[in-house]
Amino acid sequence: MIRTLLALDGALVRGALSLVLAAEADISVVAELDRGDALPQAVRTKRPDVAVIDLDLVDAASVAGRCPLLVLVDQRRTRRLHRVMVPGRTLGILGSDVAPRRVLDGVRRLSRGESVIDVDLVMAALTRESPLTSRETQILDLTAAGAPVVEVARVLGLAPGTVRNHLGRITRKVGARTRVEAVRVAHEAGWI
Structure with a gap:
């Protein structure tokens, strides 16, 4: 059983994703959070195998332990991906608009120690230029x-x-x- 923690903004999205994950025979949702500051304590007490987090809600460096992270990123905020790069942590990065199956696959792959990268999201991060000096x-x-x-x-x-x-x-x-x-x-x- 893959113990999964959700730290996502928005009760509707978080609740829907929780239902999708919990419906799988090999995944259980051990916690649902709407505040990033509660994440380190929840990771210590709930001991998830994977945490699914919203980039805007959580700074990955603040997550306790070495819990693998599946980070959901709004395509308009790809310049902020550096916030989730933590050496030694298994990481997955997916667009916040991906199909639920991609999240399920990401959770499973991260639990096996594999990385998950949304190529389109990374390309958007590399090509989106700021007009500001x-x-x-x-x-x-x-x-x-x-x-x-x-x-x-x-x-x-x-x-x-x-x-x-x-x-x-x-x-x-x-x-x-x-x-x-x-x-x-x-x-x-x-x-x-």
Whole structure:
């Protein structure tokens, strides 16, 4: 029996996947989580053979032990795949929109110590270019973290007016109307 833990955002998706997995004779769902901060404790206490996690919910490095991970990734967030690369951990990466059979196959393969990679997802990660320069990415990262313009300027050694000019260019480049929308668009695209 493959003991499986689910850490996925959204009760409907998590519940549906739990039903699909539990319907298999060789798989049991030992825990369902909707918060990433609860994962390390659940892995220690439930001792799953495989954890199916949402990339946006969980940082793979925070997962206790060496539990193999099947990471479900939204294709728009492929730039964030580096978050799940942990040396020595058996890893699977699938798009969050794959058919349930692919998840079942992934769980089984990971339980045998095999890796699982969605080639289309990896290709999307390698080919999706950010329109932002490295400086613009720094500015938007700090802005996304809640830093006001004056703080961003101080941290990066720039004048506040220069930061405002960068934020205006960033907003136009990503097709947003406001700074908040620019942060959301860049985050969803995996650029920050």
